[in-house]
Amino acid sequence: MILCSCNVISDRDVHVAAKPCGARAKRPSEVFCSLGRAPKCGKCVRAIRAALEAHCGGEASHARETADLRACA
Ligand code: FES
Numbered sequence: 001m002i003l004c005s006c007n008v009i010s011d012r013d014v015h016v017a018a019k020p021c022g023a024r025a026k027r028p029s030e031v032f033c034s035l036g037r038a039p040k041c042g043k044c045v046r047a048i049r050a051a052l053e054a055h056c057g058g059e060a061s062h063a064r065e066t067a068d069l070r071a072c073a
Contacts, residue, residue, distance in 0.1 A: 007037040
């Protein structure tokens with residue numbers, strides 16, 4: 001499903017950007033950055049944030065993911 005129509009970013013793109021040990025995007029701005037795109041109208045920010053949370057399992061998982069990422073470094 002397309003989440004950002006300005007940049008044609010799909011939920012799959014967000015999940016790829018959020019992969020631990022990969023681009024490891026945790027915020028919508030990091031998703032844009034890791035995909036080499038820039039926000040335009042900004043209407044997609046909530047949808048991208050929701051996709052990140054769905055992929056990462058929310059804040060508790062973010063903390064765990066951060067610890068996992070440190071292990072990857
Ligand atoms: S819909 Fe994403 S920047 Fe416009």
